[in-house]
Amino acid sequence: MNDERYVRGWAKLKEVDGQAGQNVIDGLKDIAPDFARLLIEFPFGDIYSRPGLDLRTRELAVVAALTAMGNAAPQLRVHIHGARNVGCTQQEIVEVIMQMAVYAGFPAALNGLFAAKEMFALEGPQ
Amino acid sequence: MNDERYVRGWAKLKEVDGQAGQNVIDGLKDIAPDFARLLIEFPFGDIYSRPGLDLRTRELAVVAALTAMGNAAPQLRVHIHGARNVGCTQQEIVEVIMQMAVYAGFPAALNGLFAAKEMFALEGPQ
Amino acid sequence: MNDERYVRGWAKLKEVDGQAGQNVIDGLKDIAPDFARLLIEFPFGDIYSRPGLDLRTRELAVVAALTAMGNAAPQLRVHIHGARNVGCTQQEIVEVIMQMAVYAGFPAALNGLFAAKEMFALEGPQ
Amino acid sequence: MNDERYVRGWAKLKEVDGQAGQNVIDGLKDIAPDFARLLIEFPFGDIYSRPGLDLRTRELAVVAALTAMGNAAPQLRVHIHGARNVGCTQQEIVEVIMQMAVYAGFPAALNGLFAAKEMFALEGPQ
Amino acid sequence: MNDERYVRGWAKLKEVDGQAGQNVIDGLKDIAPDFARLLIEFPFGDIYSRPGLDLRTRELAVVAALTAMGNAAPQLRVHIHGARNVGCTQQEIVEVIMQMAVYAGFPAALNGLFAAKEMFALEGPQ
Amino acid sequence: MNDERYVRGWAKLKEVDGQAGQNVIDGLKDIAPDFARLLIEFPFGDIYSRPGLDLRTRELAVVAALTAMGNAAPQLRVHIHGARNVGCTQQEIVEVIMQMAVYAGFPAALNGLFAAKEMFALEGPQ
Numbered sequence: 001m002n003d004e005r006y007v008r009g010w011a012k013l014k015e016v017d018g019q020a021g022q023n024v025i026d027g028l029k030d031i032a033p034d035f036a037r038l039l040i041e042f043p044f045g046d047i048y049s050r051p052g053l054d055l056r057t058r059e060l061a062v063v064a065a066l067t068a069m070g071n072a073a074p075q076l077r078v079h080i081h082g083a084r085n086v087g088c089t090q091q092e093i094v095e096v097i098m099q100m101a102v103y104a105g106f107p108a109a110l111n112g113l114f115a116a117k118e119m120f121a122l123e124g125p126q
Numbered sequence: 127m128n129d130e131r132y133v134r135g136w137a138k139l140k141e142v143d144g145q146a147g148q149n150v151i152d153g154l155k156d157i158a159p160d161f162a163r164l165l166i167e168f169p170f171g172d173i174y175s176r177p178g179l180d181l182r183t184r185e186l187a188v189v190a191a192l193t194a195m196g197n198a199a200p201q202l203r204v205h206i207h208g209a210r211n212v213g214c215t216q217q218e219i220v221e222v223i224m225q226m227a228v229y230a231g232f233p234a235a236l237n238g239l240f241a242a243k244e245m246f247a248l249e250g251p252q
Numbered sequence: 253m254n255d256e257r258y259v260r261g262w263a264k265l266k267e268v269d270g271q272a273g274q275n276v277i278d279g280l281k282d283i284a285p286d287f288a289r290l291l292i293e294f295p296f297g298d299i300y301s302r303p304g305l306d307l308r309t310r311e312l313a314v315v316a317a318l319t320a321m322g323n324a325a326p327q328l329r330v331h332i333h334g335a336r337n338v339g340c341t342q343q344e345i346v347e348v349i350m351q352m353a354v355y356a357g358f359p360a361a362l363n364g365l366f367a368a369k370e371m372f373a374l375e376g377p378q
Numbered sequence: 379m380n381d382e383r384y385v386r387g388w389a390k391l392k393e394v395d396g397q398a399g400q401n402v403i404d405g406l407k408d409i410a411p412d413f414a415r416l417l418i419e420f421p422f423g424d425i426y427s428r429p430g431l432d433l434r435t436r437e438l439a440v441v442a443a444l445t446a447m448g449n450a451a452p453q454l455r456v457h458i459h460g461a462r463n464v465g466c467t468q469q470e471i472v473e474v475i476m477q478m479a480v481y482a483g484f485p486a487a488l489n490g491l492f493a494a495k496e497m498f499a500l501e502g503p504q
Numbered sequence: 505m506n507d508e509r510y511v512r513g514w515a516k517l518k519e520v521d522g523q524a525g526q527n528v529i530d531g532l533k534d535i536a537p538d539f540a541r542l543l544i545e546f547p548f549g550d551i552y553s554r555p556g557l558d559l560r561t562r563e564l565a566v567v568a569a570l571t572a573m574g575n576a577a578p579q580l581r582v583h584i585h586g587a588r589n590v591g592c593t594q595q596e597i598v599e600v601i602m603q604m605a606v607y608a609g610f611p612a613a614l615n616g617l618f619a620a621k622e623m624f625a626l627e628g629p630q
Numbered sequence: 631m632n633d634e635r636y637v638r639g640w641a642k643l644k645e646v647d648g649q650a651g652q653n654v655i656d657g658l659k660d661i662a663p664d665f666a667r668l669l670i671e672f673p674f675g676d677i678y679s680r681p682g683l684d685l686r687t688r689e690l691a692v693v694a695a696l697t698a699m700g701n702a703a704p705q706l707r708v709h710i711h712g713a714r715n716v717g718c719t720q721q722e723i724v725e726v727i728m729q730m731a732v733y734a735g736f737p738a739a740l741n742g743l744f745a746a747k748e749m750f751a752l753e754g755p756q
Contacts, residue, residue, distance in 0.1 A: 024488065031495040032472050034680075035479075035487070042672045043228040043484055050664075053221035057186055061222045064187035065194035065229050068609075070323035071448035072229075072485035094284050095179035096187045101287075102169040103191050103198075105572075105607045106295055107324035109287070110276065117283040150614065157621040158598050160302075161605075161613070168294045169610055176286075194483075196701035197574035198611035220662050227665075231446075231482045232673055233702035235665070236654065243661040295606040305599035309564055313600045316565035317572035317607050320735075322449035324607075346410050347557035348565045353413075354547040355569050355576075355735045357698075358421055359450035361413070362402065369409040412554075420546045421732040428538075431725035435690055439726045442691035443698035443733050450733075473683035474691045480673040481695050481705075528740065535747040536724050539731075539739070547736055575700035576737035 006037065009045030015055065016048070016082040024078075059083035060096045067097050067112035068104035076112065080119045090120055132163065135171030141181065142174070142208040150204075185209035186222050193223050193238035194230035202238065206245045216246055258289065261297030267307065268300070268334040276330075311335035312348045319349050319364035320356035328364065332371045342372055384415065387423030393433065394426065394460040402456075437461035438474045445475050445490035446482035454490065458497040468498055510541065513549030519559065520552070520586040528582075563587035564600045571601050571616035572608035580616065584623045594624055636667065639675030645685065646678070646712040654708075689713035690726045697727050697742035698734035706742065710749040720750055 013021040021040075028036040048058060059082050066076040083093050093116055101109035139147040147166075154162040174184060185208050192202040209219050219242055227235035265273040273292075280288040300310060311334050318328040335345050345368055353361035391399040399418075406414040426436060437460050444454040461471050471494055479487035517525040525544075532540040552562060563586050570580040587597050597620055605613035643651040651670075658666040678688060689712050696706040713723050723746055731739035 027495070028488075028491060031498070032476060032491050035476050035491060038476075038479070038672075038676055039484060039488075042668075042676070046668055046672070047225055047228055050221060050224075052217045053225075057183060057218070057222070058225060060183055061187055061190035061225060062229060065190045065226060066485065068191035068195055069230065069448075070321075072483075072489065074489065075229075075485035089178075091178040092183070095176060096183070098176075098284060098287050098290075099173055099179075099184060099187060100191060100609075101290070102173055102610055103188060103201075104195065104609045105324075105605075105612075106291060107318065107327035107607060108609075110280075110291075111324065111326065113280060113284050113287060117279070120283070153621070154614075154617060157624070158602060158617050161602050161617060164294075164298055164602075164605070165610060165614075168290075168298070172290055172294070192611065195574075196699075198609075198615065200615065201611035224662060224665050224668075227483075227668070229483045229485060231478075231486075231702075232480050232669060233696065233699075233705035234483075236658075236669075237702065237704065239658060239662050239665060243657070246661070299603055299606055302599060302602075304593075304595040305603075309561060309596070309600070310603060312561055313565055313568035313603060314607060316569045317604060320569035320573055321608065322447075327607075343556040344561070347554060348561070350410060350413050350416075350554075351551055351557075351562060351565060352569060353416070353735075354551055355566060355579075355737060356573065357450075357730075357734045357738075358417060358732050359444065359453035360735075362406075362417075363450065363452070365406060365410050365413060369405070372409070416546075416550055420542075420550070424542055424546070425729055425732055428725060428728075430719075430721040431729075435687060435722070435726070436729055438687055439691055439694035439729060440733060443694045443730060446695035446699055447734065453733075467682075469682045470687070473680060474687070476680075477677055477683075477688060477691060478695060480677055481692060481702075482699065531747070532740075532743060535750070536728060536743050539728050539743060542728075542731070543736060543740075570737065573700075576735075576741065578741065579737035 005041045005045035007045075008049050009040035009043075012044040012048045013040060015086060016044070016059065017078055017085055020078045020081060055086040056083070056088050059086050060088060060092060063093060063112075064096050064100060067100045067108055070104065070108045070111060073111070073115065076115050077119055080116050081122075084119070084123070090116075090126070131167045131171035133171075134175050135166035135169075138170040138174045139166060141212060142170070142185065143204055143211055146204045146207060181212045182209070182214050185212050186214060186218060189219060189238075190222050190226060193226045193234055193241075196230065196234045196237060199237075199241065202241050203245055206242050207248075210245070210249070216242075216252070257293045257297035259297075260301050261292035261295075264296040264300045265292060267338060268296070268311065269330055269337055272330045272333060307338040308335070308340050311338050312340060312344060315345060315364075316348050316352060319352040319360055322356065322360045322363060325363075325367065328367050329371055332368050333374075336371070336375070342368075342378070383419045383423035385423075386427050387418035387421075390422040390426045391418060393464060394422070394437065395456055395463055398456045398459060433464040434461070434466050437464050438466060438470060441471060441490070442474050442478060445478045445486055448482065448486045448489060451489070451493065454493050455497055458494050459500075462497070462501070468494075468504070509545045509549035511549075512553050513544035513547075516548040516552045517544060519590060520548070520563065521582055521589055524582045524585060559590045560587070560592050563590050564592060564596060567597060567616075568600050568604060571604045571612055574608065574612045574615060577615075577619065580619050581623055584620050585626075588623070588627070594620075594630070635671045635675035637675075638679050639670035639673075642674040642678045643670060645716060646674070646689065647708055647715055650708045650711060685716045686713070686718050689716050690718060690722060693723060693742075694726050694730060697730045697738055700734065700738045700741060703741075703745065706745050707749055710746050711752075714749070714753070720746075720756070 025036040097112035223238035277288040349364035475490035529540040601616035727742035
C-alpha cells in the first residue's frame with residue numbers, strides 16, 4: 001500500500017476540488033474502485049504535489065489543454081471550477097480559453113467559453 | 127489596413143520569439159504572404175496583447191496545449207523556446223509538460239519532454 | 253478600432269448564418285464580449301471574405317473538417333446549416349460527410365450524418 | 379452488387395450487436411441509405427470477417443481506440459456492448475479502458491469507464 | 505471477388521494520383537497486400553466514385569480535413585498533389601488550408617501551408 | 631519511496647520491451663529523471679501489472695489506440711515491438727492496425743502499417 005501517496009493525493013485533490021473529486025470517486029465505486037485509488041495517487045499524489053509550479057498555473061495549464069483537446073467536457077468543467085478554487089480569477093480563465101482559439105481553433109475556444117460561463121454561473125453573482 | 131494591430135503584433139511576437147517568427151514569415155513569403163500578416167495581427171496583435179494574463183502564463187498554457195494535442199511538433203518547439211524568452215524557468219516548462227501525462231497520456235508528455243530537451247540543449251550549458 | 257473588418261465580417265457571417273451568429277454573439281455577452289468581436293473580425297472579416305475560393309466550397313470544407321475532428325458538435329451543426337444557406341445541396345453535404353469515413357473513420361462520418369439529419373429536419377419537407 | 383460481402387457483413391454485425399446495427403441502419407434510412415450498405419459491407423463484410431484475429435480481441439481493440447480518441451461516445455457504447463456480446467468479461471473491458479489512462483490520459487479513461495458503467499447497468503444484475 | 509469495384513477504384517485513384525497510389529500499393533506488398541486491395545475498393549471504388557460531388561470539391565474537402573486533423577502528413581501531401589491533378593488551383597488549395605486556422609488553429613494551418621509549399625515546388629515554376 | 635511498485639514496474643517493462651524502456655529512461659536522465667521513475671511506477675507498476683487482462687491483449691489494445699490517435703509515432707513503434715515480445719504474431723498486429731481504418735480512417739491505418747513494416751524488418755527474415 002502506498003498510503004503516503006494516497007493521503008498526499010487526497011489532500012491535493014481537496015485543494016483543487018474536493019466535491020468534484022468525491023463525486024468521481026463515488027461514481028467509480030461499482031465499476032472500477034481501483035481506478036479511483038489510482039486517480040488520487042498518480043495525478044494528485046505524484047504530479048500535482050510536485051514543487052516547481054504553483055497550483056494556479058497548473059490549473060490554468062489544464063484548462064488550456066482540455067479546451068484545446070475538446071473531447072473531455074466533464075473534466076474541463078471540473079478544472080474550470082478547480083482553477084477558481086485555487087485562486088484564479090474569472091478573467092484569467094477566460095483569457096487562457098480565448099488563447100486556445102489560436103492553437104486549436106475557434107470551436108474549441110467557444111466550447112471552452114460556454115463551459116466557463118456555465119461554471120461561473122454556479123458561483124452566483126460576483 | 128490595420129497597421130496598429132500589425133505593429134502591436136510584431137512587437138509582441140518579438141517578445142515571444144522574434145527569430146522564430148521571422149523564419150515563419152519568411153517561409154510563408156512565396157506560398158501565402160497574407161497568412162504571415164494574419165499570423166502577426168490575430169494571434170499576436172489581438173490575443174497575446176490582451177491584458178488579464180501575463181505572458182509567462184500564456185506561454186506555459188500554450189506549451190501545455192501543444193503537448194497535449196501532440197500534432198504540432200514545430201510549434202511546440204517554438205513555444206518552449208518562447209516560454210524561456212519570456213522568463214519561464216526550465217523547471218516550470220518541464221513541470222507543465224509532465225502534467226500533461228495526466229490529461230493526454232504518457233506518449234504526449236514524453237514527446238513534449240524530448241522537445242524540451244532539444245530546445246534547452248540549444249541554450250548551451252546553464 | 254477595426255470597423256471595416258467588423259462590418260465586412262458581420263456581412264459575411266450573415267451570408268453564412270446570421271441567426272446562429274447572433275445567438276453565439278449573445279451567448280458570449282456576459283462571459284467574453286471581446287471574443288464575439290474577434291469572432292466576427294478574424295474568421296469572417298479576414299478569412300471568409302477572401303477571394304480565391306467560393307463560399308459554397310468554403311462551407312463544404314468546414315463541414316468536412318468539423319466532421320473529421322469530431323469534437324465540435326455545435327459548430328458542425330451551425331456549418332451544415334450555413335452550407336445550406338450559401339447554396340449547397342443536401343446531397344453535397346451528405347457526400348462530403350460520407351467521404352470523411354475514409355479519412356477519419358466511420359464513427360466520425362456517422363455522427364456527421366446524424367447531425368445533418370437533425371439540421372435538414374429543421375428545414376421541413378423539401 | 380456485392381451481395382456476398384453484404385450478407386457476410388450482416389452476419390458479422392449480428393454477432394457483434396444486431397440490435398444496435400439495425401438502429402443505425404434505420405437511422406440512416408432517410409439521410410444516407412447508401413452509407414448503411416457501405417457500413418455493413420466494408421467494416422463488417424471486409425474487416426471484421428477476416429481471419430487472423432478473434433472477435434473478442436477485435437472488440438477490445440475497438441473499445442481501446444474509441445476510449446482513447448474520446449470523440450465518438452455513441453460508438454464507444456455500442457462496442458462496449460458488442461464486446462460483451464462476443465464474450466468479453468466486464469473485467470476485461472474495464473481493464474482495457476483503464477489502460478487508456480496511460481496512453482490518452484485520465485479524462486479519456488474516466489469517460490470510458492462511465493460509458494461502461496452505463497452499458498453494464500443495462501444488463502441488469504450479474 | 506469484387507472486380508468491378510476494384511477496376512472502378514483503380515480508375516478513380518489514377519485520376520487523383522496514380523503514381524502516389526502505386527507507391528502506397530507497392531509499400532503494402534509485403535506487410536498487408538489485402539489492405540492495398542481494400543484501399544482501392546472502398547475509398548476509391550465506393551466513395552470517390554459516387555455522383556453528387558465533383559472530384560475537385562472532394563479533394564479540397566480532404567485537404568481541409570487532413571490539415572485540420574494534423575496527424576497524417578504523408579496523406580496530406582498526397583492529396584494536395586491529388587487536388588492539383590484534378591484541376592484545383594494552387595490558390596484554392598492555399599485558401600482552404602488558411603481557412604483551417606479558424607477551425608483547427610494556426611499550427612494546423614501553418615503545417616498545411618508548408619506541406620503545400622513543398623508539393624507545389626515539385627511542380628516546377630508555374 | 632514506493633520501491634515495490636518500481637521493482638514490479640521494471641519487471642513488467644522488461645517483459646514488454648526492456649531495451650526501449652532503458653532508452654527512454656536514459657533519454658529522460660538530464661531533462662526529467664523523476665518522470666522516468668513515474669513512467670515505470672504508474673504505467674508498468676500499477677496498470678500493466680494488473681490481473682484480468684493478459685499482456686498480449688494489453689499490447690494489441692495499445693497498438694490499436696496509438697494507431698488510431700496517430701500522434702505518437704515513436705511510442706507506436708515501441709509497442710509494435712512490445713507486442714511481438716509478449717507473443718503476438720505479425721498477423722495479429724497487422725489485423726489490429728487494419729481494423730483501425732474503420733474507426734480512425736485509412737491514413738491512420740496506413741501509417742500504422744508502415745510503422746509495423748519498419749519494426750518487423752528489424753526482426754530479420756522470419
